[in-house]
């Protein structure tokens with residue numbers, strides 16, 4: 146990464162978008178011409194490089210759904226004609242569930258996690274315990290790349306052999322962690338049990354929800370600063386938290402769109418939609434790659450000085466979305482709205498359809514009788530997030546089963 150590109154984080158976002166469009170055009174006219182599967186998709190849609198003129202004009206181009214990859218790869222093995230080099234010229238090839246084969250090519254930074262690591266406080270000379278798997282999946286090598294590029298040493302630990310990991314990390318003075326948040330907790334518990342002293346003071350976590358309670362436990366009980374990121378096996382880095390830990394900045398090396406899952410038009414700022422990204426990667430033609438993940442964009446400027454918008458967190462997958470009165474409701478949104486109410490033990494949303502109208506009620510369980518204003522506050526919070534009027538009632542404890550999904554859709558459609 147050149148210095149100018151590193152500085153992109155701090156440039157006005159409109160300039161970043163223009164820079165991205167220029168780069169994507171260059172790739173389309175250059176390297177991406179070597180990917181027959183990519184050219185086929187453009188031809189079917191009837192668009193050419195010349196149609197890409199502004200950030201908005203990218204909407205004319207076809208979307209590549211993550212869910213299409215297995216079929217595309219099966220029809221034209223192994224990569225659906227979407228990569229620009231012969232298979233033998235790749236650096237590594239992974240197999241993710243699906244099955245999806247992921248190419249990893251010879252670029253100085255194929256997955257671009259350096260900005261995310263810097264924002265998490267990682268610095269040259271750090272010793273990173275990398276607890277992502279190196280077997281078949283890209284995660285291990287992906288994060289090792291960024292650690293090495295920043296000038297850090299990486300211990301390729303993977304997951305498992307917890308006791309050995311703790312003792313290796315302690316003996317080598319590992320001061321940084323990359324992995325699942327839950328596994329960091331497992332390591333810390335094991336260290337307590339065996340009496341090893343670990344020196345980990347910063348952590349970058351991903352691929353699993355990080356509850357704020359766990360984050361503050363890491364901070365308060367162990368003095369570990371934890372920051373999280375978001376990306377996929379195909380794309381690499383998409384977004385990451387800064388020191389503020391209030392949403393994840395778009396990485397300037399990807400163009401991010403948040404689209405309505407049905408219409409595939411941009412959603413209003415702040416409303417949830419599917420994360421669709423274009424990666425400026427000369428080897429893999431990921432133009433408008435739809436991740437299947439739901440998030441929302443916060444365009445407010447961040448006090449950290451980075452100018453890029455932020456993702457407010459990953460709310461879940463597109464296939465978990467339910468439509469109520471034409472609006473999308475996702476369990477992750479409900480959780481975001483209701484979980485701050487500490488007196489609520491359990492809750493669910495019940496959707497019924499009467500006289501051709503959808504009705505949603507949030508049922509909550511609590512140890513105590515909740516005052517009317519608490520129920521109103523919950524209703525207000527959900528309404529603000531979903532833009533949907535609902536009612537909130539308290540139900541007897543035991544009404545909601547432990548393993549019940551958050552959305553109970555009882556509508557009948559005949």
Ligand SMILES: [Zn+2]
Pocket residue numbers: 387388389394447448449450451
């Ligand atoms: Zn920030």
